[in-house]
Amino acid sequence: MLRGPADPEIFTGSIGFRESILEQIRQTRPTVREYLRQTRYSGSGHGGFVGTPEQLADRIDQWYRSYACDGFNLQPDILVDSLEVIADELVPLLVSRGLFRADYEPATLPGHLTAAAAAPRHRVVSAPSHH
Known part of the structure; x- marks a missing residue:
């Protein structure tokens, strides 16, 4: 198991x-x-998880870099206080490690959707087999 x-x-x-x-x-x-x-x-x-923002950033960093995840959903224990800690302390640590985007282009949801629709799609092309 x-x-x-x-x-x-x-x-x-x-x-x-x-x-x-x-x-x-x-x-x-x-x-x-x-x-x-x-x-x-x-x-x-x-x-x-219980710990400091630095310890949580370390844990997120470890999981992400070892391909154990591709993102996180945080469920704070105390909503108002924890959201401030996440926004003011955790996010800057993740930004500095390249784990959280700080800049987005374009700046609006319609802009994001338009950019995503225009992005080139990747195709898998198989090589011809030789017999």
Whole structure:
């Protein structure tokens, strides 16, 4: 059950989410009852974190650079206070590490949608086989 990474050809769920759940299980080795109790309040096993903005930036950096994720959804514990910490402290750290974009071109949603529609699409071209 706690074997290596999921085969993307077979596994149809979120590989990153699966890996985060398996890592939690590997670290804490809960019984089924303990695991269900732990995840009852946090939704469905999302990883929790308690620490400084620098420590969170380190964790995001590690996960991103090791290809364990392509983005994060933050769920602050105290909405107003935590949002200020995220905006004023965490985001600048992530920007300085190249993990969060600070500048966007164009500046409006319609502009983004127009730019995305005009972007060239990548095609997979197979090489001819030689027999």
